[in-house]
Amino acid sequence: MKSTFDLMRLWAMLTGLALAVWYFGELWLGAKATETLPMLIAAIGGFELFHYAQDILIKRGRTNG
Structure with missing residues (x-):
């Protein structure tokens, strides 16, 4: 089961992708x-980059x- 932090x-990530699509649109x-x-x-x-590293x-x- 994923933790609350993983879900956050x-x-x-999904919000960032949606905003990027909106911007380029x-x-x-x-x-x-x-x-x-x-x-x-x-x-x-x-x-995301900080937590990935x-x-x-x-x-x-x-x-x-």
């Missing part, structure tokens, strides 16, 4: 994109046996 990371349709949208995407991406470091620190 899943929702963050605005650009493709020629609408004026807001300044807030790229900042939200970058913040969520930074959240943290997972790698935790897995590297484990010893077998």
Whole structure:
């Protein structure tokens, strides 16, 4: 079973992807994109990158046996 934190990371990923699709959709349709949208995407991406790197470091620190 996934922890609450893992589910929060899943929702963050889905939200970031949805915002990115929205942003590039605005650009493709020629609408004026807001300044807030790229900042939200970058913040969520930074959240995910930090925790991905943290997972790698935790897995590297484990010893077998």
